[in-house]
Amino acid sequence: MIDFETKVFAKEKITLAGTEEYVVQGGKDKFSLLPKAFEGIRQIGVIGWKSQGPAQAMNLRDSLEGTDIKVKVGLRAGSPSMEKARAAGFTEENGTLGEMMDVIRESDLVILLIADAAQVELYKEIFAAMRPGTTLGLSHGFLIGYLNAIGEKLPDHINIIGVCPKGMGPSVRRLYEQGKEVNGAGINCSFAVVQDINGKATDQALGWAVGIGAPYVFATTLEMEYKSDIFGERGILLGAVHGMVESLYRWYTDHGMDEKTAFQHAVESITGPISKTISKKGIKAMYEAFSPEEKKIFESAYSTAYWPLFEVMLECYEEVESGNEIRSVIMAGKRLERFPFRTIDNTRMWKVGEEVRAERVEDKIPLDPFTAGIYAAGIVAQVDILREKGHAYSEIVNESIIEAVDSLNPYMHFKGVAYMVDNCSTTARLGARKWAPRFDYILWQNAYPEAEKGTVDPDLVEKFKTHPVHEALAVLSRYRPPVDIVVLEQ
Numbered sequence: 316m317i318d319f320e321t322k323v324f325a326k327e328k329i330t331l332a333g334t335e336e337y338v339v340q341g342g343k344d345k346f347s348l349l350p351k352a353f354e355g356i357r358q359i360g361v362i363g364w365k366s367q368g369p370a371q372a373m374n375l376r377d378s379l380e381g382t383d384i385k386v387k388v389g390l391r392a393g394s395p396s397m398e399k400a401r402a403a404g405f406t407e408e409n410g411t412l413g414e415m416m417d418v419i420r421e422s423d424l425v426i427l428l429i430a431d432a433a434q435v436e437l438y439k440e441i442f443a444a445m446r447p448g449t450t451l452g453l454s455h456g457f458l459i460g461y462l463n464a465i466g467e468k469l470p471d472h473i474n475i476i477g478v479c480p481k482g483m484g485p486s487v488r489r490l491y492e493q494g495k496e497v498n499g500a501g502i503n504c505s506f507a508v509v510q511d512i513n514g515k516a517t518d519q520a521l522g523w524a525v526g527i528g529a530p531y532v533f534a535t536t537l538e539m540e541y542k543s544d545i546f547g548e549r550g551i552l553l554g555a556v557h558g559m560v561e562s563l564y565r566w567y568t569d570h571g572m573d574e575k576t577a578f579q580h581a582v583e584s585i586t587g588p589i590s591k592t593i594s595k596k597g598i599k600a601m602y603e604a605f606s607p608e609e610k611k612i613f614e615s616a617y618s619t620a621y622w623p624l625f626e627v628m629l630e631c632y633e634e635v636e637s638g639n640e641i642r643s644v645i646m647a648g649k650r651l652e653r654f655p656f657r658t659i660d661n662t663r664m665w666k667v668g669e670e671v672r673a674e675r676v677e678d679k680i681p682l683d684p685f686t687a688g689i690y691a692a693g694i695v696a697q698v699d700i701l702r703e704k705g706h707a708y709s710e711i712v713n714e715s716i717i718e719a720v721d722s723l724n725p726y727m728h729f730k731g732v733a734y735m736v737d738n739c740s741t742t743a744r745l746g747a748r749k750w751a752p753r754f755d756y757i758l759w760q761n762a763y764p765e766a767e768k769g770t771v772d773p774d775l776v777e778k779f780k781t782h783p784v785h786e787a788l789a790v791l792s793r794y795r796p797p798v799d800i801v802v803l804e805q
Contacts, residue, residue: 616688
């Protein structure tokens with residue numbers, strides 16, 4: 316349990332699968348506390364305008380309306396994002412838009428939301444630009460992981476904090492907007508204090524999380540966050556689900572389904588009814604909703620997929636833990652200058668998906684027990700690895716389950732899994748494309764041949780039924796946004 320002291324917000328102790336943690340409740344009724352949390356901060360500089368930048372800048376601006384605290388966006392001179400920021404109301408004329416380094420130098424809290432590779436390239440200049448006693452905020456621990464990997468120390472003249480939304484930027488903004496009508500609608504965040512030189516860092520971090528709309532805020536460390544986040548992107552959030560659905564589509568077409576029906580059973584089932592059921596009722600409730608015959612299909616799929624998926628996920632986690640995956644992302648940055656990303660949505664499967672979404676009848680999408688078994692095996696394998704590696708249940712459940720079914724999968728359902736992979740952060744996009752084939756192949760080579768025989772491991776099924784994650788998810792489901800996200804065209 317990570318304990319912390321706050322002078323501004325109330326914290327609540329909760330029990331998750333026999334472990335104790337603390338949570339802080341946010342919501343628009345807490346916005347009046349923000350000036351106290353940000354005591355001494357006159358300007359918040361939001362640096363970058365990618366996925367998180369627009370959402371966090373606009374949310375903080377709206378939450379701090381009527382106070383003396385300015386939110387100013389900092390971008391590279393000549394950045395094409397300048398026009399987008401101006402369109403959102405951040406302009407040079409009103410003093411809320413400026414050159415990146417100038418904004419860093421003049422801000423009391425700097426929220427660094429530029430790409431991971433850019434942070435690695437510019438961190439020395441950024442550290443040098445920050446005045447003593449100011450605060451650097453990170454929404455991802457990639458830079459911390461990089462500095463750990465090269466053995467470099469953090470500067471000792473600034474506070475360093477983290478606030479990490481459990482969803483992509485469009486979700487952070489969309490649920491905040493819905494929260495204007497429903498108190499507490501937003502994306503949960505974890506927070507971390509890496510360095511506190513003046514005793515203000517914890518409340519600044521909590522104020523930041525509440526200000527961007529988090530209904531609930533959980534404590535972590537940025538070292539744990541970057542490991543679970545980079546691993547999770549390559550796992551069930553993006554890479555694993557991408558690999559799963561491509562292999563499942565082939566499995567179903569090989570077993571005689573027409574292409575559209577196969578897409579419904581392989582992809583639509585996960586992004587639609589499977590995600591909705593897990594979100595509302597839990598993983599075990601999904602299993603229990605199946606008929607006796609369907610349960611047998613689920614059990615075979617789960618039994619045969621769990622260990623192959625666990626094997627790849629464990630390798631992936633240890634690549635992140637060792638720093639290899641971070642180095643891989645940095646090296647890829649140079650290659651991308653020569654070989655920019657190409658989209659992955661040009662294959663026959665994803666073209667079929669466009670037709671299926673155009674013709675979709677929501678209540679006709681199947682809750683397929685075989686697909687559900689494969690997907691549940693991936694979730695539980697990821698949960699087990701994170702727990703084995705010492706992560707807290709709040710982080711595990713929020714990043715491996717709630718973020719998937721409440722944030723990412725609804726966007727996949729709206730636009731497609733391939734679209735989601737092609738429009739996430741560079742770090743996530745690289746990881747998903749690198750690891751998805753590994754999940755695809757290991758299912759095809761190791762799981763499906765056994766599933767063809769109807770193989771079931773009763774012990775593994777029993778462990779699934781009694782897994783402590785079900786209890787933890789049930790508790791944390793009470794600490795989630797009070798409304799479902801309404802996905803709109805971006």
